Amino acid sequence: MKAQIAPWAEAEAFLAAHPEIEAVDIVLTDANGIGRGKIIRRHEVEGLYKQGRHLPSSILGLDVTGEDVEETGLVWSVGDADLRAWPVPGTLVALPWTSPARAQVLVSLYHLDGTPHGADPRHALAAQLAAMAADGRYPAGAFELEFYLLDAQPGPDGKPRPASMALDGRRHGQVQVYGLDDLDGMQPFFGPVYEAARVQGLPLETLISEYAPGQYELTLHYRTDLLRAADDMVMLKRLVRALARRHGMVACFMAKPLAGQAGSGMHLHVSLNDGQGRNLFAEAEGEAVPNTLLRHAIGGLAATMGDGMLAFAPHANSWRRFVAKLYAPVQPTWGVNDRSVALRVPAGPVPARRLEHRPAGVDANPYLVGATVLAGIRHGIAQGIDPGPAAEYQGFTQETPFARTMPADWRAAITQAETSDFLKGALGPDLHRAFLAIKRTEMLRLAEMIPDTDYQLYLHQV
Missing domain, CATH: 3.30.590.10 (Glutamine synthetase/guanido kinase, catalytic domain)
Known part of the structure; x- marks a missing residue:
């Protein structure tokens, strides 16, 4: 599967057209569809486009609460090693509601050798395409x-x-x-x-x-x-x-x-x-x-x-x-x-x-x-x-x-x-494993909770 990485020229033109932008949200979508990442300053954008940006492997192994799920195989079993985030073409855009002005760009995760990481949901769709x-x-x-x-x-x-x-x-x-x-x-x-x-x-x-x-x-x-x-x-x-x-x-x-x-x-x-x-x-x-x-x-x-x-x-x-x-x-x-x-x-x-x-x-x-x-x-x-x-x-x-x-x-x-x-x-096997481990963890988390309806139905009745 060929990587889709945005060229620096795309960001260079965007920044030239938007001198007001002070920072950029880099947004990775995890298995639950939750956006995670960092806010980088304007001068860091060139590094993102030319060298990528390190993000921990555990960012793809989080449950809906943002906690690590070790069973994904993406946390301590791999030393929470860094992966490299690269920007997605065409997704660097202004956030017109922000002050001071910011922008955002979607990113996907790759291994350090440049191959797409199998637990990144965006790569799963790219593989099917x-x-x-x-x-x-x-x-x-x-x-x-x-x-x-x-x-x-x-x-x-x-x-x-x-x-x-x-x-x-x-x-x-x-x-x-x-x-x-x-x-x-x-x-x-x-x-x-x-x-x-x-x-x-x-x-x-x-x-x-x-x-x-x-x-x-x-x-x-x-x-x-x-x-x-x-x-x-x-x-x-x-x-x-x-x-x-x-x-x-x-x-x-x-x-x-x-x-x-x-x-x-x-x-x-x-x-x-x-x-x-x-x-x-x-x-x-x-x-x-x-x-x-x-x-x-x-x-x-x-x-x-x-x-x-x-x-x-x-x-x-x-x-x-x-x-x-x-x-x-x-x-x-x-x-x-x-x-x-x-x-x-x-x-x-x-x-x-x-x-x-x-x-x-x-x-x-x-x-x-x-x-x-x-x-x-x-x-x-x-x-x-x-x-x-x-x-x-x-x-x-x-x-x-x-x-x-x-x-x-x-x-x-x-x-x-x-x-x-x-x-x-x-x-893909990596995302399948991670996704199922996350869902199992969330199911167990929910099972430990006592909802209000339990008290309404059972507290004084059984």
């Missing part, structure tokens, strides 16, 4: 970002609550899906979001009021490079979180933050192009939808969904999202123009034919989601897997040939992922 390219196929796509805007302080009951309107402070508890008044009420926040996205070169498009009070969706324009599409999602989440904080709100990327309300997904729209940029999922005149290649891609994703669910739903809270009739898929079903399914072929013009992969929560790592989805597509095409009949608008309840392969909960997903040759191939 390289395997696709070897077959003459080039994935294109975009992610959707669903999230909640919450008050910075909890409500009277001590729990999170939707943020009041930024325009006038009005508050309501209604769903108001697709409500334009709610979007207008949040324009003092979303206006700066769009301006910051413009500054950063993020192709931010549609804004939607989603299926719960305080829930919103932002869409990104399709990229012909799926790796860059995943970078877009990493950068957009960081942008939204930072601006929400400066507006007295919390941008919440939990999959299910509020009981009784819809969870937040991170749907991936993906298609395959040939070497001339033609969409291989587009059916020929008179051909059925989906065409044979797309049908096999769907079959591969359905057949491997159970093994990949830990990448799509990586946390205990992720599994609270899978509630029937709240637009989160609960079966490995597929359909055309049908939002009740996990794998949807949207309506639209033939040249734009694509697949919408809907299982992933917004708490998932987009690099892991992308790598696992592409591995599933490759598997389906290579094996010629037929997905069976479409769900016909019954995706919430319909049994499928692959339903028995789906884990029932987080613990089962961890167990299934641990023994999955498919997921090991999708992520």
Whole structure:
């Protein structure tokens, strides 16, 4: 796999155009999708681009709390040795909300000899893209970002609550899906979001009021490079979180933050192009939808969904999202123009034919989601897997040939992922080992906690 390292000339031109920049955040995305790194001063940027920057191997072996997980094999068993971070092309951008002015750049980790480190999630997606390219196929796509805007302080009951309107402070508890008044009420926040996205070169498009009070969706324009599409999602989440904080709100990327309300997904729209940029999922005149290649891609994703669910739903809270009739898929079903399914072929013009992969929560790592989805597509095409009949608008309840392969909960997903040759191939052995060790540690950490519901149910009753 060829390394993708940004040239110094890219940073040199950026710094010349931005004399106000005093420091730069270098951002590495770990297995949980959390940005980690350092803030370096302006004069250190040249060294980053010319010699790389040392970061400890343990940075890829941290759990969601930021603590070391020795079982990853990335901490003391290798002496917490330094690796070298190199900047990702095209990701050095200004942070227009900062004062004094800062910028940020995404980085990936490499061994000191220059080979990509196997536990870096971005390299996992790059490896799947390289395997696709070897077959003459080039994935294109975009992610959707669903999230909640919450008050910075909890409500009277001590729990999170939707943020009041930024325009006038009005508050309501209604769903108001697709409500334009709610979007207008949040324009003092979303206006700066769009301006910051413009500054950063993020192709931010549609804004939607989603299926719960305080829930919103932002869409990104399709990229012909799926790796860059995943970078877009990493950068957009960081942008939204930072601006929400400066507006007295919390941008919440939990999959299910509020009981009784819809969870937040991170749907991936993906298609395959040939070497001339033609969409291989587009059916020929008179051909059925989906065409044979797309049908096999769907079959591969359905057949491997159970093994990949830990990448799509990586946390205990992720599994609270899978509630029937709240637009989160609960079966490995597929359909055309049908939002009740996990794998949807949207309506639209033939040249734009694509697949919408809907299982992933917004708490998932987009690099892991992308790598696992592409591995599933490759598997389906290579094996010629037929997905069976479409769900016909019954995706919430319909049994499928692959339903028995789906884990029932987080613990089962961890167990299934641990023994999955498919997921090991999708992520690579180093990342697979690290990711599973981290999830095991987090599961044990959670098991040691006594939630308030235990006291409510059992303290005086048993």
